Amino acid sequence: MSLRYLIAEKAFSKIDIFEQGDNVGGIWNYSGTDYSIRVPIPQTNPRYGFGGNPDPQQLDESITTSSPTEPFGLAFETPLYDNLETNIPHFLMQYSDKAFPADAPLFPSCEMVLRYIEEYAEGVRHLIRFQTQVVDVRLCDGDSAESDKWSVTTRDLQSGKMNVGIYDAVMVANGHYTVPHVPDIKGVKEWNIAYPGAIIHSKAYRNPQSFRDKKVLLVGNSASGVDIGVQIGRECKLLLLSSRSESQFGQTTVNWKEDVPEVLEFLQAETYDRAVRLKDGRIEEGIDAVVFCTGYFFSLPFLESLKPQIVTDGLRVRDTYQHMFYIEHPTLAFPVLNCRIIPFTLAENQCAVIARIWSGRLSLPSKDEMRKWEQDQINQQGGGRKFHVLKFPLDAEMLHMLYEWAQSAKKIKHLENNGTGKMGKFWDKRESWMRSKLPEIKKAYAERGFRRFNIRSAEELGFAYEEKDR
Numbered sequence: 160m161s162l163r164y165l166i167a168e169k170a171f172s173k174i175d176i177f178e179q180g181d182n183v184g185g186i187w188n189y190s191g192t193d194y195s196i197r198v199p200i201p202q203t204n205p206r207y208g209f210g211g212n213p214d215p216q217q218l219d220e221s222i223t224t225s226s227p228t229e230p231f232g233l234a235f236e237t238p239l240y241d242n243l244e245t246n247i248p249h250f251l252m253q254y255s256d257k258a259f260p261a262d263a264p265l266f267p268s269c270e271m272v273l274r275y276i277e278e279y280a281e282g283v284r285h286l287i288r289f290q291t292q293v294v295d296v297r298l299c300d301g302d303s304a305e306s307d308k309w310s311v312t313t314r315d316l317q318s319g320k321m322n323v324g325i326y327d328a329v330m331v332a333n334g335h336y337t338v339p340h341v342p343d344i345k346g347v348k349e350w351n352i353a354y355p356g357a358i359i360h361s362k363a364y365r366n367p368q369s370f371r372d373k374k375v376l377l378v379g380n381s382a383s384g385v386d387i388g389v390q391i392g393r394e395c396k397l398l399l400l401s402s403r404s405e406s407q408f409g410q411t412t413v414n415w416k417e418d419v420p421e422v423l424e425f426l427q428a429e430t431y432d433r434a435v436r437l438k439d440g441r442i443e444e445g446i447d448a449v450v451f452c453t454g455y456f457f458s459l460p461f462l463e464s465l466k467p468q469i470v471t472d473g474l475r476v477r478d479t480y481q482h483m484f485y486i487e488h489p490t491l492a493f494p495v496l497n498c499r500i501i502p503f504t505l506a507e508n509q510c511a512v513i514a515r516i517w518s519g520r521l522s523l524p525s526k527d528e529m530r531k532w533e534q535d536q537i538n539q540q541g542g543g544r545k546f547h548v549l550k551f552p553l554d555a556e557m558l559h560m561l562y563e564w565a566q567s568a569k570k571i572k573h574l575e576n577n578g579t580g581k582m583g584k585f586w587d588k589r590e591s592w593m594r595s596k597l598p599e600i601k602k603a604y605a606e607r608g609f610r611r612f613n614i615r616s617a618e619e620l621g622f623a624y625e626e627k628d629r
Contacts, residue, residue, distance in 0.1 A: 205473025
């Protein structure tokens with residue numbers, strides 16, 4: 160998608176897209192769990208799975224083979240699982256210039272999303288270098304003729320050959336669902352040793368069959384937590400859903416699930432039988448399996464050369480303006496760092512702005528102003544995990560701000576939309592209202608059971624927008 164916006168500017172002589180997989184779609188490509196199943200418990204290291212990156216000046220050109228170390232294989236595994244459906248209705252999820260098929264269920268399957276992305280990539284696929292891994296991205300030597308440009312080191316995963324290219328700008332669109340986070344709760348390490356294989360992170364989850372007739376503790380109640388909980392709940396004896404706060408996705412009361420408080424401690428086997436202590440003091444025994452749906456770290460191992468580090472504790476990407484531009488050198492950009500958003504549409508509007516700034520049709524404020532924006536964001540959201548969170552209506556405000564920013568660019572006669580250039584999405588009143596009702600829509604959809612696959616619109620579930628709903 161970013162490629163389409165860069166091409167639409169008609170201002171760049173060369174655009175390279177590097178993709179380490181063999182297909183478009185990123186996390187929407189189903190994979191196994193050879194590496195994710197072996198994630199250490201706890202897992203609190205945002206650099207887990209990545210060794211030091213080579214200095215491109217010291218590369219051995221004779222290298223012809225290369226294979227990832229065991230933990231590095233995490234980068235090739237996605238968090239998809241069997242029967243995964245989106246938690247976003249297709250009319251909000253889709254790109255501005257391509258609708259989902261008319262017969263698509265309101266919340267499409269992961270297979271349907273992958274087909275949608277593959278179709279969207281038609282026409283530009285030939286510009287993507289597949290099975291090419293980005294190993295290192297760094298600024299060129301300040302004393303060279305290429306000062307302020309970027310040196311990008313890549314590895315051909317078929318031959319193992321390394322290559323170094325020089326670029327005026329770099330867009331990092333690798334997502335943030337690679338390195339799992341498993342919190343260091345008291346006793347969890349010892350509990351995992353005592354009951355090997357009983358604890359996994361949601362990235363290693365694929366289907367509910369292994370939880371049949373078991374008592375399961377699931378930690379976390381965001382989108383994956385709720386959805387995986389429903390799947391496991393159909394097979395297990397009892398599901399204990401532990402969370403710190405109420406889920407934004409809405410839940411139905413069922414006899415196979417019990418909501419419990421936060422887990423404070425995993426208790427020793429010598430004293431209790433597979434037990435945990437909850438925040439309210441209650442001790443729950445006889446737990447057969449634990450699934451941590453506790454999210455991921457931001458991890459950018461190929462940018463380790465930047466000083467100061469832009470990823471430290473893995474909770475956010477530092478030194479960014481509007482969650483997109485690296486303040487010190489804005490020729491480095493990061494679309495879709497944000498969480499609790501509608502990713503496809505936000506990515507469109509972000510890339511529309513990035514492309515216009517790099518083509519010279521828009522400009523950025525001074526570095527001081529950009530740093531002030533970041534500090535203001537820290538003051539409002541905090542400097543940790545919540546920094547990139549844009550829960551509705553913040554995501555709508557950001558979407559519309561970006562659209563208007565892109566629209567304000569200098570017009571060039573030969574560009575589309577009467578010189579304005581390729582535009583993304585601006586939610587109308589109905590779409591904004593539907594976004595506000597998303598948790599209720601998803602809940603109503605799930606309550607239809609297998610009949611939900613025949614539902615094509617939110618209106619069929621009773622969510623019909625009327626002007627009075629403003």
